[in-house]
Amino acid sequence: MYSVGSPENISSLQNPRVKQLVKLRDRRPRDEAGVFLVEGYREIRRALEKNIPLRELYFSPEWFLGENEPALLAQAAAAGAALFELSREAFAKVAYRERPDGLLAVAPQWRRALAELKLCAAPFLLVVEAIEKPGNLGTILRSADAAGCDAVIVCDPVTDIFNPNVVRASTGVLFSVPLVVEESGKVLAWLRERRMRTIATTPAAEKIYHEVDLRGPLAVVMGSEQYGLSEFWLKNCDVPVRIPMAGQADSLNVAMASIITLFEAVRQRTGGAR
């Protein structure tokens, strides 16, 4: 039926593969195995589009929501993924989402170094510090993608970029936006070597974000949810800026502040006047 050979069938909840998939929700087993989970049709399709070499693809037709799943399975198998068909109950156990759609893949983790980033003459980067909530990190990746950032650099991470909630909240952008995880000190040195201006948002700044020139080589730096920018970046960024806010003090979270700043940069970089 699936024209993908004969996938192994799994119905036992005690099957070692089932147990391992559950374990991969946690960081340590993910890092030990060097893999992470990609759940859902949309995310798996995007991983395949970006040539992520999926190792395993677990599927359970009783959970399917659409009609394109067999084609996706065939595509994954052609790209080298091993397929496993799970019973309804077995899939319920391995599914991470509240509303599973019968598709769960295992992909290899990757690490990219700053030196590997290919940058144009006037790069546009987003640097985020120690973001705590996977959902926020995923949303920030989407914003960076929509704004056309050349790369996102995650400093001193609290949240694993391969957390299943990052994958989900990023709607697959994780597979396309170049992403580097590195210490703040090394990131700053690298940005300075490349003469990139750093703009950091903090409520204490005097200048308003749209009064500052956001054209040219630029890194927008965002702090963590709870603590805001660290002393390190407050002291070392070129221009601190603030976003004027009406209403209650905490209405803008870091994901919202990121998108406001990134799209003002886009506006200026595409010819809008300050």
Next chain:
Amino acid sequence: MYSVGSPENISSLQNPRVKQLVKLRDRRPRDEAGVFLVEGYREIRRALEKNIPLRELYFSPEWFLGENEPALLAQAAAAGAALFELSREAFAKVAYRERPDGLLAVAPQWRRALAELKLCAAPFLLVVEAIEKPGNLGTILRSADAAGCDAVIVCDPVTDIFNPNVVRASTGVLFSVPLVVEESGKVLAWLRERRMRTIATTPAAEKIYHEVDLRGPLAVVMGSEQYGLSEFWLKNCDVPVRIPMAGQADSLNVAMASIITLFEAVRQRTGGAR
């Protein structure tokens, strides 16, 4: 200990109040009772700050996360709320959140009509159509609050504004931003009577959102997540605009598009050049 009289103690999971609190997660029982749930210290504090007359406040000290809860209970009691102390187990049953903090209030619903909105000479409104996800609606309310919108108008709602996830995602902004629920037709007629320009975002528009004059009496109109703007608003808005996007087509959701458009309006309305 709480200097709030002697609250009734509830430990039975079969207690009618416990059962009713669970029911109030659903819209019909909420509407029948004319009330809604406000869970969590921050949200309840904000409701009290905005003089929302909480009817009941359920608390369970074993779940408390901080030290300010007794003061909050005293404040709620002074404002007329009936207090009920729940056992750990009973609170676990009524809590809606994944990580309860031992505080859950019942507040009366309200309805505000367009005619009740008090507007300045150059009002700045957000109009949202048929938003489906409570979390998005809550985030949009936060954005409108941060941008200083005079009111938010929800047209043809799919999501109840008193859904617990709206309350949570709005971080209490629900209690402060003037909010009206009304049919699109009536909203358009009302906006036209007041000579307010309507700017609506849609990917098909020619003009870019920051190329358009967003000063003066303004209503920013946003469509639903899945279907975008309805034919009605596409046909009847004064200026359709689009947000240029890099990356994958669906990187910006309605909450993200709202905040970009609202903050560009703020920028122009506070003196920034186009």
